[in-house]
Amino acid sequence: MSVLQYILDLGSSVVMPLIITILGLILGQKFSKAFRSGMTIGIGFIGINLVIGLMGDFVSPAAQAMTQRFGMNLSVIDVGWPVSASIAFGTKIVPFVFIVCFVLNIIMLATNTTKTLNIDIWNYWHFILTGALVQFLTGSMAAGVVASGITFIIIMKLADYSAPRVQDYFGLPGVSLPHTETVSWAPVCILLDKVYEKIPGFNKIHFDGETIQKKFGIIGEPMVLGLILGAGLGALAGYEPNKIITLGVNMAAVMFILPRMVRILMEGLMPLSEDAKKFLAKKFPGKEVNIGMDAAIATGSPMVISAALIMIPVTLLLAVILPGNRVLPLVDLATLPFFMIWPVVASKGNLFRSLITGTLMMVAILYIATNLAGTATLIAQSTDFTFPAGAKAISSLDTGAHLVPYIIYKIAEFFQMLF
Numbered sequence: 001m002s003v004l005q006y007i008l009d010l011g012s013s014v015v016m017p018l019i020i021t022i023l024g025l026i027l028g029q030k031f032s033k034a035f036r037s038g039m040t041i042g043i044g045f046i047g048i049n050l051v052i053g054l055m056g057d058f059v060s061p062a063a064q065a066m067t068q069r070f071g072m073n074l075s076v077i078d079v080g081w082p083v084s085a086s087i088a089f090g091t092k093i094v095p096f097v098f099i100v101c102f103v104l105n106i107i108m109l110a111t112n113t114t115k116t117l118n119i120d121i122w123n124y125w126h127f128i129l130t131g132a133l134v135q136f137l138t139g140s141m142a143a144g145v146v147a148s149g150i151t152f153i154i155i156m157k158l159a160d161y162s163a164p165r166v167q168d169y170f171g172l173p174g175v176s177l178p179h180t181e182t183v184s185w186a187p188v189c190i191l192l193d194k195v196y197e198k199i200p201g202f203n204k205i206h207f208d209g210e211t212i213q214k215k216f217g218i219i220g221e222p223m224v225l226g227l228i229l230g231a232g233l234g235a236l237a238g239y240e241p242n243k244i245i246t247l248g249v250n251m252a253a254v255m256f257i258l259p260r261m262v263r264i265l266m267e268g269l270m271p272l273s274e275d276a277k278k279f280l281a282k283k284f285p286g287k288e289v290n291i292g293m294d295a296a297i298a299t300g301s302p303m304v305i306s307a308a309l310i311m312i313p314v315t316l317l318l319a320v321i322l323p324g325n326r327v328l329p330l331v332d333l334a335t336l337p338f339f340m341i342w343p344v345v346a347s348k349g350n351l352f353r354s355l356i357t358g359t360l361m362m363v364a365i366l367y368i369a370t371n372l373a374g375t376a377t378l379i380a381q382s383t384d385f386t387f388p389a390g391a392k393a394i395s396s397l398d399t400g401a402h403l404v405p406y407i408i409y410k411i412a413e414f415f416q417m418l419f
Helices: 002-009 012-026 031-069 081-089 094-110 121-138 141-170 186-197 209-220 222-236 241-283 302-321 331-339 341-346 351-371 373-382 397-401 403-418
Strands: 076-078 116-118 290-292 393-395
Touching: 012 031, 012 121, 012 241, 031 222, 031 241, 031 302, 031 331, 076 331, 076 351, 081 121, 081 331, 081 373, 081 397, 094 116, 094 121, 094 141, 116 141, 121 141, 121 373, 121 403, 141 186, 141 290, 141 341, 141 403, 186 341, 186 351, 222 241, 222 302, 241 290, 241 302, 302 331, 302 341, 302 351, 331 341, 331 351, 331 397, 341 351, 351 373, 351 397, 351 403, 373 393
Parallel strands: 076 393, 116 290
Antiparallel strands: none
């Protein structure tokens, strides 16, 4: 466990170059080529995390200012995705889940039941989260490990199912996104888009980046959209003019820089993807394998970022008006680009449909986060999670976004009540 934790603590920007270099050598690449790919991908992830961090540094204070300005008083504090990770890593099933998921991936690849080689190992905590919840419910470590394994299998199948859309929309050949709190929503978003397509009038409304730029000229450019949306958030937060401008310029920077960070990452990934295809064609004719990556690589889309910025005030409004919701969105508002990936992909970049789907998603996420607040609070207390001052109950939007783990947890809860 200590060895595993040491590796995970290195972070994605260190672990990824190691994994990519080793994988490249296995695929027959020269060390120099494999090492360059690994380092380029690591640098790309550092760039993506820096830009997302910049967004969080400015968005979180604006969100807090909005909650104070409009007198939002909800009893469960959104402390962000770290509470979900703490719940996961605070249990003793961690090493067992890592072994089970790794073995399952190899078996599924060998038996052609998946096309995804999941190298996103630091996000294995997504699968561990299911096990932690089920173990807490049942008191059984074995039940927790089984629940984690089931989650892994489902997510891998969803990654396969959604890979063609990811590759087409983001231009990421040979990539899939086995990222639980995003890909869990892929079938829901795709189904909703099919419903929209059958609604007369509704199905004619279309606003994508190209359409917006044609109609509004420079206003439709990503950096200008970021400026406008950022300034709008600042105005809603009640900021002084100088802070409104500062927030607007920083969101413009996010919109401009993030896609370039993704391109750096892809510069390292493409040689690996091409050599993987050649290797498989030679060793296993007809076999297709996608590289499973962190969904962060999809957050660089201007439509994803635009939708996420618009969804910040929408999410806060929903939190206030939804009957029964007790979660006050705060920290995870900065992670909304992750949640908006599938509303955007399913609608092929139609901002109007993305916002409708994103709103419906957020309703569900808030209710799930509320439902899991009691359990999350108890487990966080047992793992010595640091609570914010004055907070008696905690949860997060990220916790609510783990749809597949939540469904498996509720099924376990149902059988627990029966027996």
